[in-house]
Amino acid sequence: MKLVSPFVATIILVIITISIGIAVYMYLSSVTKTSTSTEEVINCLGGDFKIINFNYPKYEFKYSREIIIDNTQNSNNLNDYQILVTIDTSYLISNNYLKNDCSDIRFLDSDKSTLLNYWIEGPCNSQNTKIWVKVPNIPANSKKIIHFVSGNPNANSLSNASNVFIRIIDGVIVSWHFDEGSGNIAYDSSGNNNHATIYGATWVDGKFGKALSFDGVDDYVKVVNFGGSTEMTIEMWVYDRTPLGQNCGNPLSWGYPWTSWGKGIVFYSGYGGNTYGVMTSYNNYYEYAIPGSPNSWIQVVLRVSKSGKFWESFKNSQKTYHKDITDFDPTLADLYISLYFNGIIDEVMIFNKVLTEDEIKDLYNYYGYTTPNYPGRVLIKNYTSPEPTISLGNELGSIVIKLNDYSFNLYFIGNPQSSLGSKYIAYITLINDTIIKKDIDISPCNLGSECISSPTIKIETDSEIRKIEICSKTCSFVCSKYIVLY
Ligand SMILES: [Ca+2]
Numbered sequence: 001m002k003l004v005s006p007f008v009a010t011i012i013l014v015i016i017t018i019s020i021g022i023a024v025y026m027y028l029s030s031v032t033k034t035s036t037s038t039e040e041v042i043n044c045l046g047g048d049f050k051i052i053n054f055n056y057p058k059y060e061f062k063y064s065r066e067i068i069i070d071n072t073q074n075s076n077n078l079n080d081y082q083i084l085v086t087i088d089t090s091y092l093i094s095n096n097y098l099k100n101d102c103s104d105i106r107f108l109d110s111d112k113s114t115l116l117n118y119w120i121e122g123p124c125n126s127q128n129t130k131i132w133v134k135v136p137n138i139p140a141n142s143k144k145i146i147h148f149v150s151g152n153p154n155a156n157s158l159s160n161a162s163n164v165f166i167r168i169i170d171g172v173i174v175s176w177h178f179d180e181g182s183g184n185i186a187y188d189s190s191g192n193n194n195h196a197t198i199y200g201a202t203w204v205d206g207k208f209g210k211a212l213s214f215d216g217v218d219d220y221v222k223v224v225n226f227g228g229s230t231e232m233t234i235e236m237w238v239y240d241r242t243p244l245g246q247n248c249g250n251p252l253s254w255g256y257p258w259t260s261w262g263k264g265i266v267f268y269s270g271y272g273g274n275t276y277g278v279m280t281s282y283n284n285y286y287e288y289a290i291p292g293s294p295n296s297w298i299q300v301v302l303r304v305s306k307s308g309k310f311w312e313s314f315k316n317s318q319k320t321y322h323k324d325i326t327d328f329d330p331t332l333a334d335l336y337i338s339l340y341f342n343g344i345i346d347e348v349m350i351f352n353k354v355l356t357e358d359e360i361k362d363l364y365n366y367y368g369y370t371t372p373n374y375p376g377r378v379l380i381k382n383y384t385s386p387e388p389t390i391s392l393g394n395e396l397g398s399i400v401i402k403l404n405d406y407s408f409n410l411y412f413i414g415n416p417q418s419s420l421g422s423k424y425i426a427y428i429t430l431i432n433d434t435i436i437k438k439d440i441d442i443s444p445c446n447l448g449s450e451c452i453s454s455p456t457i458k459i460e461t462d463s464e465i466r467k468i469e470i471c472s473k474t475c476s477f478v479c480s481k482y483i484v485l486y
């Protein structure tokens, strides 16, 4: 093996350093703006390294537009409120104001700097792209402006439904909001296309938006049998107009358990007088399980479990009845909303699983949004009445914001052979003194090569970084003195 003299090694090192310097300069130049940081060479047995390409970009977004939230009709302060913004992303994409995959969308609070959580319902590249944004505070009786921004090729998607909604419940197989307000079809927005036909029922204001009113004589809604499950939950809102003590029909009948047609599920309100009974099989005759409340909205829930051998009912999220059962094998037929029921019904949801009590409470306390764009999911959101209206305001041109996605590489100097290939740990201290630990694996490389760690080390955090220390196991965990301060 040919030895390299210290002089030659120094020359090589200088050339490499200059090359890397140019590369780093070119890299940083490609980012619009970057905060300043210090770099310090770390001395460590078996090889020295330093952090390069440290990147805490303040990206420039080419496009921004005001979003006007009009809450003037509402006397409530709204906190962590989910609003729906509809944007023509096809226009933005065709004008190079937005990446083709909508990944560079951001929303900023009124201060034009605080990033807001959002979720792109979709579809991207459409004239009507639906995007949900969680707004920390919308004052009562007033207007508020937030900002939509886009147009940065370096930005990655931050779209995340879990960050926007209170809870996401899966397993929904039917969701009728009854918000159409006209026509004779009630659309299922669970994504399963269980659309129902309306016979005689009329559109009225409901618990949430519109609902259907039934005359107690011959009005009903029907959907052909779509099958069920041996684990099920039915949830609905009921407004009963029948006076106390009178037979008030069935809010929901799924199969006709009292005939030879088979076993099914019925919310039966009758001889007990405004007490909703539940029947889960032919051999399990009516149980008067849910006390009624004439002329007021109540949430009615039934959950049935074959595996758990029980069924239970809830009124306004409170459990009202528990029944042990030995079996549950419904032979479900067509489902009817209302048979001789005199009242209003709204927001019917059916799940192919047993909801937890917390999920039932959230459906009672908040609003369950469903969309075919996210099939099988209920997105729990805040609700107020009247809801604030959302409109697009002025276009404001480019805007510069910080993104909390850091990245850096490690660059090795000198003779790194004894340290490369071993594991390093980055200790990242945030402004609030939280420390994030991150393992770093580095492949061996030869002296004279560009020994840059790959892939780039990325750190996503909601906070700013105070300092980064790189600790090497081959240095007995002696840590570097590398410090970044803002
Ligand atoms: Ca409704």
Ligand SMILES: [Ca+2]
Pocket (backbone or CB within 6 Å): 200, 215, 217, 218, 219
């Ligand atoms: Ca009628």
